[in-house]
Amino acid sequence: MEKFHDKYLLLNYIPTVLFTSLYIIIFFHHLSVPVVSGDWTHFYKPTETIFLYCGSSDNVTSPDGPRTWTGDINSEYFPLHQSQNKASINATSSQQPRDVFEKIPYMKARLSRSQFTYTFNLTPGQKFIRLYFYDSSYQNMDRSKAFFSVKADSFTLLGNFSTSLAAEASRQDTILKEFCVNVVENQNLNLTFTPSQDYKGSYAFINGIEIVSMPLDLYYTTATGATEFPYVGQAAGASYSLSNSKALEIVYRVNVGGAHISAGHDTGMYRSWSTDDDYLTEAIPSALPVNISLKPNFRFIHNYSAPEPLYQTARTMGRNAKQNQNYRLTWQFPVDSKFTYLVRLHFCEFQGEIKEHGNRVFEIYIADQIAEKRADVIGWSGGNGVPVYRDYAVMMESKANQNQQNRLSIALHPAPAWMTNYFDAILNGIEIFKVDSSGSLAGPNPEPQTTTPTTGRQFGDCVYVYALYSDY
Known part of the structure; x- marks a missing residue:
């Protein structure tokens, strides 16, 4: 040959x-x-796209798409009738991030020393959830104290998460965490931020939330209709669903x-x-x-x-x-x-x-x-x-x-x-x-x-x- x-x-x-x-x-x-x-x-044209600029009352269009970010103040996604949400505050970063050209949605934040929740009424199906964080000082709060968890309904996305440690390890002051979850019919998606009880003086914060619908056969079912694929390192012929x-x-x-x-x-x-x-x-x-x-x-x-x-x-x-x-x-x-x-x-x-x-x-x-x-x-x-x-x-x-x-x-x-x-x-x-x-x-x-x-x-x-x- x-x-x-x-x-x-x-x-x-x-x-x-x-x-x-x-x-x-x-x-x-x-x-x-x-x-x-x-x-x-x-x-692909998503059935739903939500770009939430947390801690802001403005609607701002970023050039990378473009995407229009909607402020969460007086937003339907952040119900103030919940007493826990009333305890949160809106804050502005004391400085601009170094590692990104586009400052949206990093300049504003919502933060609290107690739990707060965003609620989204979505169509059923798989969704991307993207959480944007900027490791910065807000309201003179010590950024090293930002330890918190994030839950999407019953799923724990982040636990005792520290933006300061994440930024130091990656050598970038902005952090993007991206997830996929399935939303079932007749059920809202609740994103709950909870300061850690393991650290004294801890608080939770978020700069931006993005939710985008995804095709049903993108990751959970493949384009060929397959639902199983090889499970590497397991017994010969083992598959994973x-x-x-x-x-x-x-x-x-x-x-x-x-x-x-x-x-x-x-x-x-x-x-x-x-x-x-x-x-x-x-x-x-x-x-x-x-x-x-x-x-x-x-x-x-x-x-x-x-x-x-x-x-x-x-x-x-x-x-x-x-x-x-x-x-x-x-x-x-x-x-x-x-x-x-x-x-x-x-x-x-x-x-x-x-x-x-x-x-x-x-x-x-x-x-x-x-x-x-x-x-x-x-x-x-x-x-x-x-x-x-x-x-x-x-x-x-x-x-x-x-x-x-x-x-x-x-x-x-x-x-x-x-x-x-x-x-x-x-x-x-x-x-x-x-x-x-x-x-x-x-x-x-x-x-x-x-x-x-x-x-x-x-x-x-x-x-x-x-x-x-x-x-x-």
């Missing part, structure tokens, strides 16, 4: 000057996705090999997609193929599954066949132990030479355990330029002499020679969800980082390949 023939090796010999120019083009593409009117299609009685926390959403995709440039659900740079731990080398002219053919999954740009960029292992056989392209994600996680991996083969079943076959490892022995994107999707995703469940147990934090790894490695034409692997996107355990998603407060993000990482040369050279 032919291995890495001359068309593939062409990537080794692109002239230096031309390659430098291509690197500059894609480098800037990698840093930021340009906002061009008409280039972004919202394939995710019912809509479960709540999810979205812990990571990553555009692998591509640029940050903002909430306004999602498919209509206001999801944001980060770059993979902070999570890549082994890439010796890796390549970033790009095909910005690709118009993905969504014949296998829904066109709202992920934004089109996610399927126009990817990360592969690189052009050195021998080297690729001796390492795994690896990402690592800090997660809480003792929870099951749903891992969704997005794929799209857009390089011209990869067009048939068996051209590029590789192995997938999740949490150091084999998830796929014969991953074949063309075999799954049926063709080049056709997006597809695969779901896996994995239980993250705590290890000996380890605190409650763990690292969920995703690694790719070429399949044996008899299976594949090319010793390579590809990945376009990653989504990781924590699944509630006995009605709770609450984990420990994070520990502050003590090392730089690149400590312990192995990187080789990163090869950028423009659409003109999308063929191997």
Whole structure:
């Protein structure tokens, strides 16, 4: 069987000057996705969108979408006839956040030393709940005293949560927590904020609340109608079923090999997609193929599954066949132990030479355990330029002499020679969800980082390949 023939090796010999120019083009593409009117299609139209600017009486439109944020003062969502709500106060931040360009909804807050509740009358179905926090001083209150829990009806979303510790660990002063819950018919959604009883002088606060309806078959049931998927690390053939009685926390959403995709440039659900740079731990080398002219053919999954740009960029292992056989392209994600996680991996083969079943076959490892022995994107999707995703469940147990934090790894490695034409692997996107355990998603407060993000990482040369050279 032919291995890495001359068309593939062409990537080794692109002239230096031309390659430098291509690197500059894609480098800037990698840093930021340009906002061009008409280039972004919202394939999904939510039945409900609520953007609540807590502690404010104003209606403010933010440019990232755009989204109109409604103040919660005198709002139907914050009933003042409840005595506990009357005890809360409206506050303005003493300074502006450093790490975001858009200040809405971070400049105002609602806070209280006692419990308070927001009530939403919603249609039945799955909803995104996004909670916005800005670690700042309000009304001269000590921000280190902000320890509180958040419940969505019977689900505990956050417990003894500290915005100060979360901000210190992430080195960002704004925090977004994102969840999925199912709302049943004839039942309101109540979001309750309760100061912790474990800390003297504690208080609860919130800057912004976002609720967006999601398609019924986005996460709880797949686009193909499947309700079960492989349970990695369990007995052979074990599967996992995710019912809509479960709540999810979205812990990571990553555009692998591509640029940050903002909430306004999602498919209509206001999801944001980060770059993979902070999570890549082994890439010796890796390549970033790009095909910005690709118009993905969504014949296998829904066109709202992920934004089109996610399927126009990817990360592969690189052009050195021998080297690729001796390492795994690896990402690592800090997660809480003792929870099951749903891992969704997005794929799209857009390089011209990869067009048939068996051209590029590789192995997938999740949490150091084999998830796929014969991953074949063309075999799954049926063709080049056709997006597809695969779901896996994995239980993250705590290890000996380890605190409650763990690292969920995703690694790719070429399949044996008899299976594949090319010793390579590809990945376009990653989504990781924590699944509630006995009605709770609450984990420990994070520990502050003590090392730089690149400590312990192995990187080789990163090869950028423009659409003109999308063929191997």
